[in-house]
Amino acid sequence: AADLPHVAESDPTAKALDYVEDASTSKNPKHKAGDVCANCQFYTDAGAKPYGPCQLFPGKSVNAKGWCVSHTTRKA
Numbered sequence: 037a038a039d040l041p042h043v044a045e046s047d048p049t050a051k052a053l054d055y056v057e058d059a060s061t062s063k064n065p066k067h068k069a070g071d072v073c074a075n076c077q078f079y080t081d082a083g084a085k086p087y088g089p090c091q092l093f094p095g096k097s098v099n100a101k102g103w104c105v106s107h108t109t110r111k112a
């Protein structure tokens with residue numbers, strides 16, 4: 037999964053979901069401090085970093101420290 041191409045912030049789906057590579061830079065009002073791709077349920081390889089797979093971006097990888105508006109905290 038680490039080999040998958042990284043999602044660009046300019047990618048149309050990324051733009052639609054307000055994806056950012058660095059969650060701390062998000063200006064989206066739904067972003068909460070501490071929410072990052074690595075603790076999102078759609079990030080299917082919890083330990084993967086610095087990039088890992090996201091179900092919403094098939095065939096690509098997202099930044100473990102990234103964020104998008106679909107963030108849903110993974111249940112333990």
Ligand code: SF4
Nearest residue numbers: 073076078090104107
């Ligand atoms: Fe990151 Fe989750 Fe959005 Fe995928 S759905 S880009 S893992 S915050």
